[in-house]
Amino acid sequence: xxxxxxxxxxxxxxxxxxxxxxxxxxxxxxxxxxxxxxxxxxxxxxxxxxxxxxxxxxxxxxxxxxxxxxxxxxxxxxxxxxxxxxxxxxxxxxxxxxxxxxxxxxxxxxxxxxxxxxxxxxxxxxxxxxxxxxxxxxxxxxxxxxxxxxxxxxxxxxxxxxxxxxxxxxxxxxxxxxxxxxxxxxxxxxxxxxxxxxxxxxxxxxxxxxxxxxxxxxxxxxxxxxxxxxxxxxxxxxxxxxxxxxxxxxxxxxxxxxxxxxxxxxxxxxxxxxxxxxxxxxxxxxxxxxxxxxxxxxxxxxxxxxxxxxxxxxxxxxxxxxxxxxxxxxxxxxxx
Amino acid sequence: xxxxxxxxxxxxxxxxxxxxxxxxxxxxxxxxxxxxxxxxxxxxxxxxxxxxxxxxxxxxxxxxxxxxxxxxxxxxxxxxxxxxxxxxxxxxxxxxxxxxxxxxxxxxxxxxxxxxxxxxxxxxxxxxxxxxxxxxxxxxxxxxxxxxxxxxxxxxxxxxxxxxxxxxxxxxxxxxxxxxxxxxxxxxxxxxxxxxxxxxxxxxxxxxxxxxxxxxxxxxxxxxxxxxxxxxxxxxxxxxxxxxxxxxxxxxxxxxxxxxxxxxxxxxxxxxxxxxxxxxxxxxxxxxxxxxxxxxxxxxxxxxxxxxxxxxxxxxxxxxxxxxxxxxx
Numbered sequence: 285x286x287x288x289x290x291x292x293x294x295x296x297x298x299x300x301x302x303x304x305x306x307x308x309x310x311x312x313x314x315x316x317x318x319x320x321x322x323x324x325x326x327x328x329x330x331x332x333x334x335x336x337x338x339x340x341x342x343x344x345x346x347x348x349x350x351x352x353x354x355x356x357x358x359x360x361x362x363x364x365x366x367x368x369x370x371x372x373x374x375x376x377x378x379x380x381x382x383x384x385x386x387x388x389x390x391x392x393x394x395x396x397x398x399x400x401x402x403x404x405x406x407x408x409x410x411x412x413x414x415x416x417x418x419x420x421x422x423x424x425x426x427x428x429x430x431x432x433x434x435x436x437x438x439x440x441x442x443x444x445x446x447x448x449x450x451x452x453x454x455x456x457x458x459x460x461x462x463x464x465x466x467x468x469x470x471x472x473x474x475x476x477x478x479x480x481x482x483x484x485x486x487x488x489x490x491x492x493x494x495x496x497x498x499x500x501x502x503x504x505x506x507x508x509x510x511x512x513x514x515x516x517x518x519x520x521x522x523x524x525x526x527x528x529x530x531x532x533x534x535x536x537x538x539x540x541x542x543x544x545x546x547x548x549x550x551x552x553x554x555x556x557x558x559x560x561x562x563x564x565x566x567x568x569x570x571x572x573x574x575x576x577x578x579x580x581x582x583x584x585x586x587x588x589x590x591x592x593x594x595x596x597x598x599x600x601x602x603x604x605x606x607x608x609x610x611x612x613x614x615x616x617x618x619x620x
Numbered sequence: 621x622x623x624x625x626x627x628x629x630x631x632x633x634x635x636x637x638x639x640x641x642x643x644x645x646x647x648x649x650x651x652x653x654x655x656x657x658x659x660x661x662x663x664x665x666x667x668x669x670x671x672x673x674x675x676x677x678x679x680x681x682x683x684x685x686x687x688x689x690x691x692x693x694x695x696x697x698x699x700x701x702x703x704x705x706x707x708x709x710x711x712x713x714x715x716x717x718x719x720x721x722x723x724x725x726x727x728x729x730x731x732x733x734x735x736x737x738x739x740x741x742x743x744x745x746x747x748x749x750x751x752x753x754x755x756x757x758x759x760x761x762x763x764x765x766x767x768x769x770x771x772x773x774x775x776x777x778x779x780x781x782x783x784x785x786x787x788x789x790x791x792x793x794x795x796x797x798x799x800x801x802x803x804x805x806x807x808x809x810x811x812x813x814x815x816x817x818x819x820x821x822x823x824x825x826x827x828x829x830x831x832x833x834x835x836x837x838x839x840x841x842x843x844x845x846x847x848x849x850x851x852x853x854x855x856x857x858x859x860x861x862x863x864x865x866x867x868x869x870x871x872x873x874x875x876x877x878x879x880x881x882x883x884x885x886x887x888x889x890x891x892x893x894x895x896x897x898x899x900x901x902x903x904x905x906x907x908x909x910x911x912x913x914x915x916x917x918x919x920x921x922x923x924x925x926x927x928x929x930x931x932x933x934x935x936x937x938x939x940x941x942x943x944x945x946x947x948x949x
Binding site: 344345452454455482483484485486487488490491494509511512513515516517518519535536539549550551552553554555556557558559560561562567569570571573574 | 663664778780781808809810811812813814817835836837838839840841842861862865866875876877878879880881882883884885886887888889890891892893894895897898
């Protein structure tokens with residue numbers, strides 16, 4: 285249904301998800317388990333990423349943005365829809381083909397403490413993907429490449445023999461990035477890669493992402509809740525709410541002139557570090573909380589908090605429609 | 621001139637650790653006027669939370685101890701009060717909200733009994749009167765369906781609602797000062813805006829002062845009248861908020877401002893991160909603790925530690941080179 289409304293992917297599209305659904309069953313009972321409901325974490329999402337672009341995926345906790353990122357690497361199984369990567373259908377890949385895909389897509393996680401094996405040295409952590417994917421025949425080539433990667437992400441070569449606990453949060457995130465780059469991916473999925481870091485360290489890591497993109501021709505799917513960070517890195521932006529993408533398109537256009545009522549509220553909630561600008565801003569403050577994904581509202585998912593909702597919003601689910609500048613917006617109240 | 625409500629002078633709080641004595645708060649001096657919103661900003665480990673806990677005298681001892689200075693609140697030195705006098709003051713004259721509402725609420729008591737407790741203790745209300753007041757408070761902080769909510773337990777509420785309960789509780793005895801320690805850090809941005817607006821409204825209505833402790837420079841810009849920047853246990857700059865943003869005087873303040881991506885800047889506007897890492901408090905660099913990361917550092921900075929000194933009636937800075945520091949290099 286929604287696939288019919290979007291333009292066909294062109295040759296520069298590296299990742300193309302259509303009507304993607306990821307549902308999680310909710311089970312009750314200790315011994316005899318029965319399914320009592322279903323959480324639609326991702327519910328019919330269309331998402332395209334062009335080669336060399338950075339797509340910022342934003343949304344609040346529980347919006348499904350992390351699940352969407354994980355579904356691409358099949359860390360969460362999709363319940364419906366399709367995902368193609370460089371023309372290849374990801375959801376039907378098995379065994380060696382899937383390993384092959386994981387070589388081309390790297391992932392950087394939020395928690396630099398939980399995502400590194402504490403019993404491995406930093407050097408081995410970075411070398412492991414190369415061993416798994418059998419990229420080099422001998423160990424000295426791997427070692428050389430590890431050293432190169434350490435240089436690339438700004439870590440001292442002598443640190444390769446240390447263990448994760450000996451590093452600071454920012455340095456651990458650099459190790460995580462080096463590991464993600466080790467297999468030579470073309471797409472990096474970064475899931476909240478800087479949100480656990482302090483402001484001054486966060487800026488260092490963002491600058492590293494900027495530099496890597498230029499040097500290595502990378503494409504990023506940048507998942508984050510911090511809209512200012514996403515502003516800095518993204519070419520295109522997709523805004524998620526309760527399993528759906530409500531607005532998607534050119535980052536400049538969306539930040540300058542948000543159209544979906546949720547995007548408007550979200551952007552106006554973010555304080556700008558400048559008292560002069562702040563005192564002049566018009567603000568939309570949303571009432572209430574995001575509804576439980578177990579029991580999403582009928583009609584538009586945002587209708588319960590929307591300041592402009594009218595009757596049909598409570599009954600009919602709006603489909604993404606093209607806006608005049610090429611954006612896709614899922615709102616009954618926005619005309620193209 | 622408005623009256624001073626809280627005056628912290630030369631506050632010194634130390635922790636004994638295996639690595640040696642850590643001066644978590646080192647010679648900190650600032651004051652908060654009646655009715656103003658004051659922000660204490662800094663990165664993790666800079667001592668901003670320890671400053672707040674010192675004001676509340678909630679430093680765990682051992683390993684921590686307030687070793688010097690004074691905290692004058694409403695005319696009396698809190699450090700001279702007996703433990704029981706201090707207990708009377710906490711929750712009545714000074715309210716505090718923490719980052720984790722779930723761990724600040726008792727999971728086995730209903731919202732009603734938790735809200736009524738301080739009213740019974742500090743205001744000698746009867747159970748009936750306290751419960752009635754609890755419902756008023758819940759209405760005040762904007763939680764719908766207050767009758768049902770009162771009978772619920774903390775786990776039945778969302779994070780934002782729990783934080784509203786914490787505000788209701790902290791404001792229940794109409795304190796003169798409300799301390800919010802990273803109170804919205806764990807919340808989503810739309811909820812964060814709701815909660816901060818609410819805190820501003822309730823303190824404005826009662827004429828209380830608000831001390832916001834945060835790492836978020838956007839929040840400071842939106843809500844604070846005055847601001848203090850903390851780094852490695854010391855205040856580096858204290859100023860009124862508009863002038864600090866327009867004309868920061870400490871290199872660390874400049875570094876912070878240039879490190880944060882802004883919602884309203886164009887894509888690709890380069891960030892200027894502060895080089896290096898936050899120092900280990902057990903092993904601080906000699907002289908000014910910021911000197912190894914500072915672009916303006918001169919020889920003197922690695923030998924002597926600059927004192928916080930007055931530049932104008934509203935601005936104090938601790939930097940030898942402040943006259944050459946500019947936001948746009």
